[in-house]
Amino acid sequence: MVWFALDDGFDTHPKVRKAGNAAVGLFVRLGVHATKHLTEGHLDGDIVRDYGTAATIRKLIAVGMLHEPGHGCRRCPQPADGGYYLHDYLDYNKSRAQIEAAREAARKRQQKGRDTARANRNGRDSGVNLNSNSRQNERSSRPNCAENAPLFDDEPAGQDGSSRRDTHEGATVVPSPPIPSQNYDVADVDGGTTGSSPVDLDAYAPSPIDIDGWTLTDGLRRWAHRDGYATLVDLDYETAQFLDHFRGNGSRRPNWNTEWQKWIRRAHKWATERSRTSNVIALPGQPGAPLTGTDAKVAGWMAIAEQLRQQGDSA
Missing domain, CATH: 1.20.5 (Single alpha-helices involved in coiled-coils or other helix-helix interfaces)
Incomplete structure (x- = not known):
């Protein structure tokens, strides 16, 4: 299943405002049809005329949301004779x-x-355990705790008499946590991995985002550069974070392109806020550090003395 992509600013776009609700409804229906049938934005004339009226078709053509043969838009291909093409379709759709x-x-x-x-x-x-060999190796490599454990006496530690926890009677038995399986990769200190076999x-x-086949398209990159988001945002890094997030929670979104654009906008907002806030804190006594305690009182007295001196000079 695929989705026809619309930007989250679509509803306030000047072309949309000028076209009106009826024509915009036609545009959405045509977009869904093109996406469903994988026409890459090309539309048969009979479909367009069946979906919309002559007036709504003319409005879409007039505002530049729909192209007919011989149009002057340099970014969009020419449709076949008698057909139409949705403006910038491949910029937002696969x-x-x-x-x-x-x-x-x-x-x-x-x-x-x-x-x-x-x-x-x-x-x-x-009755065959597919992981029996790896688990047997794990058990054989594990030291014999019973044989190697040091011997302790039964006397209570740090007390003259025994307590309830030093005896079996009345003691709370807490089960040991299960030993985790070693059949996964674990990051090592030197950058390598440990474990018997990777998952x-x-x-x-x-995950749904992989099933839907979402990828970062050139059109989305052009959008990020065009609107200035790429100046403060690493698109590849944020895309990796975006994929990890939705692979981790396993949720599905009706429009992955729009969700990615919202993610980039948030990342740009946070980057902008960080750039406006200095991360250097002046220590007491350094230039720019706020005065506190006695220093603040002395500064206040000196300000009053200077004000009185100026008043005396002007008298």
Whole structure:
């Protein structure tokens, strides 16, 4: 499933205001049709005339939201004879090739996850533990705690008499936490990893953002540069954060392009606020540091004395 992308400032755009609600409704229907059928913004004339009236079609053409053959917009391709084209469609929406590639990648991920789940289920049904070798190695490499543990006497520590916690009677038994599995990568101090085998992330169900095949398009990059967000925001870094966030919570958004644009706007706002706030704090006695305590009182007395001196000079 794919979505027709609209910017979150679409409702207040001058073209939208000038076109009016009826024409904008036609524009949205045409956009959904183009996205559903992967036409990359090209529209058959019969579809346009079936969806809208002659007046609404003329309004979209007049404001530049819809192009007919022979139009003068340099950013948009020419439609076929008798057809139309949605202005800047590929700037905000994926091409047919991108959508088909994303669908195929999602299909392969899902199939791999199903195959892995089926193999694990068959292994359990046959009584074979697929991870028995790694776990056996883990147990064999683990030191024998009972043999190597030092011997202690049974006397209570730091007390003359025994307490309730020094005896089995009345003591609260707290179960030991389970030993975590070592079948995952753990970052080491020198930058390497430890663990018996890494987790195959593709074996798990893919997140909605991956199933939908969202990627950062050139059109979205142009939008960020055009509106000035790229001056303070690292687009690649924020995109990685964006993907990690939605892969982590597994939620789905109706329009990933719009969600990414909101993410970039927030990142730009925070970067702007940080640039306006100095992170250098002057210590007491340094230039720019606020006066406190006795220093503040002395400064106040000196200000009063200077004011009296000036009044005396002017008398």
